[in-house]
Amino acid sequence: MVDTEALLAAYDAQMRLPTGAVPTGLTHEYDGPVLRIVGGHVGRIRAPRDVGVTGAELDRLIARQRDYFRARGEGVEWKLRAHDLPADLPERLVAAGFVPQEPSTVLLGIAAEAAAEPVLPDGVVLRRITGTGDLRRFAGLQTEVFGVDCSWVADDLAARVSADPDQTVVLVAEAGDRIVCGALVDHCPGTDFAALLGGATLPDWRGRGLYRALIAARAREAVARGFRLLHVDASPASAPILRRCGFHAIATSTHYEWTPVR
Known part of the structure; x- marks a missing residue:
């Protein structure tokens, strides 16, 4: 039996704030309990489970983040888990003009249990990519799959790979000269975790085991580097596959x- 309470405790202790090298072009700034990540496609706010302030003080903290990015003419996202504190933080974010997006399921897995030899359809090759052209192709895959402009992903990944080539690994499955599935893994220094991110599969290639193969490949990479646990913020499409691979839902x-008014 897996102790999901222990998994949640490990997640809260280790996965609330980014670790490792800060990519070129980004800055990390603390405002009290929260970390403000500046210089990316949008601003990002990361925080411990309990931000430690309430009421009017919390409203001022939220407003400062919004107004900081308003002055830059940029949007900002605040990542919140369902068990975060104080309990009225979601309502206070909404009152300040933040809009909740569709929730993801936080799933954790044991890396050694998910690691396996990737099983790929005939004619499909798995490859690690680092070059600008390939990263643009990967961003194009995400744009096609998700239906929104993900062109910024290429520059974001290039900066991350440049900051630490061993921390962020991007894998693609190719059929001929076409990327049909892709994903990345972020090995979080100083933690037990590798984060599985960015999975995308072309619609006409779904149901052939490609995403499962990328889970297995990234889990093997994590085990080889000494990481014990895997983390995914999973979409409704990915969550059932991850559960079949032995992952456990611990939160949302x-x-x-x-978003600033244009």
Whole structure:
């Protein structure tokens, strides 16, 4: 039996704030209990489970983040888990103009249990990518799959790979000259966790085991590097696959987004 309470405690202790090298172009700034990440596609706010302030003081903390990015003419997202404190933080974010997006399921897995030899359809090759052209192709895959402009992902990944090539690994499954599935893994220094991110599969290639193969490949990479646990913020499409791979749901996470009026 897996102790999901222990998994949740490990997640809360280790996965609330980013670790490792800060990519070129980004800055990390603390405002009291929260970390403000500046210089990316949008601003990002990360925080401990309990931000430690309430009432009017919390409202001022939220307003400062919104107004900071308003002055830059940029949007900002505040990542919130369902068990975060204080309990009225979601309502206070909404009152400040933040809009909740569709929640994701936070799933954790034991890396050694998910690690396996990837099983790929005939004619499909798995490859690690680092070059600008390939990263643009990966961003194009995400744009096609998610139906929104993800072109910024190429520059974001290039900066992350440049900051620490061993921390962020991008994998793609190719059929001929076409990327049909892709994902990345972020090995979080100083933690037990590798985070599985960015999974996308072309619609006509779904149901052939590609996403499962990328889970297995990334889990093997994590085990080889000494990481014990895997973390995913999973979409409704990905969560059932991850559960079949032995992952356990421990929470939900929601991005609260504020966007400036153009």
